Amino acid sequence: MPQTREQKLQKKKEYYNSNKKEILEAMKQYRQENREKRAEYNKQYYQENKEKIAEKKIEYYKQYYQTDQCRKVRRIGQWKHSGLIDSDNDNYESIYDYYINTTQCENCDVELTQDRYNTSTTRCLDHSHITGLFRNILCQGCNCRRGEDNF
Numbered sequence: 365m366p367q368t369r370e371q372k373l374q375k376k377k378e379y380y381n382s383n384k385k386e387i388l389e390a391m392k393q394y395r396q397e398n399r400e401k402r403a404e405y406n407k408q409y410y411q412e413n414k415e416k417i418a419e420k421k422i423e424y425y426k427q428y429y430q431t432d433q434c435r436k437v438r439r440i441g442q443w444k445h446s447g448l449i450d451s452d453n454d455n456y457e458s459i460y461d462y463y464i465n466t467t468q469c470e471n472c473d474v475e476l477t478q479d480r481y482n483t484s485t486t487r488c489l490d491h492s493h494i495t496g497l498f499r500n501i502l503c504q505g506c507n508c509r510r511g512e513d514n515f
Protein backbone atom coordinates (compact mmCIF):
# COMPACT_ATOMS: atom_id res chain seq x y z
CA MET A 365 0.00 0.00 0.00
CA PRO A 366 1.55 3.31 -1.09
CA GLN A 367 2.11 5.95 1.50
CA THR A 368 0.08 9.13 1.53
CA ARG A 369 1.77 12.50 1.57
CA GLU A 370 0.91 12.93 5.23
CA GLN A 371 2.42 9.59 6.10
CA LYS A 372 5.62 10.48 4.31
CA LEU A 373 5.80 13.81 6.10
CA GLN A 374 5.12 12.09 9.39
CA LYS A 375 7.94 9.65 8.74
CA LYS A 376 10.32 12.46 7.89
CA LYS A 377 9.35 14.23 11.07
CA GLU A 378 9.90 11.13 13.15
CA TYR A 379 13.24 10.56 11.51
CA TYR A 380 14.24 14.15 12.21
CA ASN A 381 13.12 13.98 15.82
CA SER A 382 14.93 10.74 16.59
CA ASN A 383 18.11 11.90 14.79
CA LYS A 384 17.95 15.55 15.65
CA LYS A 385 21.35 15.70 17.27
CA GLU A 386 23.13 14.00 14.39
CA ILE A 387 21.34 16.07 11.77
CA LEU A 388 22.13 19.35 13.49
CA GLU A 389 25.73 18.23 13.94
CA ALA A 390 26.00 17.37 10.26
CA MET A 391 24.54 20.73 9.27
CA LYS A 392 26.98 22.51 11.52
CA GLN A 393 29.85 20.57 10.07
CA TYR A 394 28.70 21.36 6.55
CA ARG A 395 28.61 25.03 7.36
CA GLN A 396 32.06 24.92 8.89
CA GLU A 397 33.57 23.02 6.01
CA ASN A 398 32.05 25.39 3.52
CA ARG A 399 32.76 28.53 5.43
CA GLU A 400 35.44 29.71 3.05
CA LYS A 401 33.37 28.85 0.03
CA ARG A 402 30.46 30.82 1.43
CA ALA A 403 32.67 33.75 2.38
CA GLU A 404 34.14 33.70 -1.10
CA TYR A 405 30.68 33.64 -2.61
CA ASN A 406 29.51 36.53 -0.46
CA LYS A 407 32.59 38.51 -1.35
CA GLN A 408 32.06 37.92 -5.01
CA TYR A 409 28.41 38.84 -4.76
CA TYR A 410 29.37 42.05 -3.01
CA GLN A 411 31.99 42.91 -5.63
CA GLU A 412 29.57 42.30 -8.46
CA ASN A 413 26.75 44.25 -6.86
CA LYS A 414 28.71 46.90 -5.02
CA GLU A 415 27.01 49.86 -6.63
CA LYS A 416 23.58 48.38 -6.33
CA ILE A 417 24.13 47.65 -2.65
CA ALA A 418 25.48 51.16 -2.01
CA GLU A 419 22.53 52.70 -3.82
CA LYS A 420 20.08 50.70 -1.77
CA LYS A 421 21.78 51.74 1.42
CA ILE A 422 21.68 55.43 0.48
CA GLU A 423 18.04 55.11 -0.53
CA TYR A 424 17.24 53.50 2.79
CA TYR A 425 18.92 56.24 4.81
CA LYS A 426 17.38 58.97 2.66
CA GLN A 427 13.96 57.61 3.43
CA TYR A 428 14.71 57.07 7.07
CA TYR A 429 16.07 60.61 7.38
CA GLN A 430 12.68 61.98 6.45
CA THR A 431 10.69 59.97 8.94
CA ASP A 432 9.25 61.47 12.12
CA GLN A 433 11.13 58.90 14.15
CA CYS A 434 14.46 60.06 12.73
CA ARG A 435 13.58 63.72 13.28
CA LYS A 436 12.76 62.92 16.86
CA VAL A 437 15.98 61.02 17.47
CA ARG A 438 18.08 63.78 15.90
CA ARG A 439 16.28 66.52 17.85
CA ILE A 440 16.63 64.72 21.16
CA GLY A 441 20.29 64.13 20.34
CA GLN A 442 20.79 67.88 19.82
CA TRP A 443 19.11 68.62 23.15
CA LYS A 444 21.28 66.15 24.99
CA HIS A 445 24.32 67.62 23.30
CA SER A 446 23.31 71.11 24.40
CA GLY A 447 23.05 69.95 28.00
CA LEU A 448 19.36 69.19 28.52
CA ILE A 449 18.95 66.83 31.43
CA ASP A 450 16.08 64.44 31.74
CA SER A 451 14.78 64.75 35.27
CA ASP A 452 12.41 61.78 35.11
CA ASN A 453 14.79 59.38 33.45
CA ASP A 454 14.15 58.85 29.79
CA ASN A 455 11.40 61.31 29.55
CA TYR A 456 12.94 62.99 26.53
CA GLU A 457 10.22 61.53 24.35
CA SER A 458 7.42 63.23 26.24
CA ILE A 459 9.37 66.50 26.17
CA TYR A 460 9.60 66.03 22.42
CA ASP A 461 5.86 65.40 22.14
CA TYR A 462 5.21 68.53 24.12
CA TYR A 463 7.69 70.45 21.98
CA ILE A 464 6.19 69.34 18.70
CA ASN A 465 2.62 70.01 19.84
CA THR A 466 3.24 73.51 21.20
CA THR A 467 2.09 75.99 18.57
CA GLN A 468 2.70 79.31 20.31
CA CYS A 469 5.63 80.78 22.19
CA GLU A 470 4.98 80.39 25.90
CA ASN A 471 6.48 83.83 26.53
CA CYS A 472 5.22 86.14 23.78
CA ASP A 473 2.45 84.03 22.16
CA VAL A 474 3.83 84.38 18.66
CA GLU A 475 2.95 81.54 16.30
CA LEU A 476 5.87 79.14 16.21
CA THR A 477 7.41 77.94 12.97
CA GLN A 478 9.45 74.90 12.12
CA ASP A 479 12.37 76.04 9.99
CA ARG A 480 15.38 74.54 8.40
CA TYR A 481 17.33 77.68 9.30
CA ASN A 482 16.44 79.58 12.42
CA THR A 483 14.25 82.65 12.19
CA SER A 484 12.97 84.76 15.09
CA THR A 485 9.83 82.59 15.31
CA THR A 486 11.50 79.18 15.08
CA ARG A 487 10.29 76.77 17.75
CA CYS A 488 12.93 76.33 20.45
CA LEU A 489 13.27 74.30 23.57
CA ASP A 490 14.40 76.45 26.47
CA HIS A 491 16.32 74.82 29.25
CA SER A 492 18.22 76.12 32.25
CA HIS A 493 21.92 76.29 31.53
CA ILE A 494 22.56 75.87 35.24
CA THR A 495 20.39 72.88 36.13
CA GLY A 496 20.00 71.51 32.60
CA LEU A 497 16.27 71.15 33.18
CA PHE A 498 13.58 71.86 30.61
CA ARG A 499 11.73 75.15 31.10
CA ASN A 500 9.58 76.24 28.18
CA ILE A 501 8.90 76.08 24.49
CA LEU A 502 9.81 79.48 23.12
CA CYS A 503 10.32 81.30 19.86
CA GLN A 504 13.92 81.78 18.85
CA GLY A 505 13.73 85.49 19.77
CA CYS A 506 12.58 84.86 23.34
CA ASN A 507 14.96 81.95 23.73
CA CYS A 508 17.93 84.16 22.84
CA ARG A 509 16.85 86.91 25.23
CA ARG A 510 16.30 84.43 28.03
CA GLY A 511 19.64 82.78 27.36
CA GLU A 512 21.33 85.96 28.43
CA ASP A 513 19.51 85.95 31.78
CA ASN A 514 21.10 82.63 32.60
CA PHE A 515 18.97 81.27 35.39
Ligand SMILES: [Zn+2]
Nearest residue numbers: 469472503506
Ligand atom coordinates in the same frame (compact mmCIF):
# COMPACT_ATOMS: atom_id res chain seq x y z
ZN1 LIG B 1 8.51 84.42 22.01
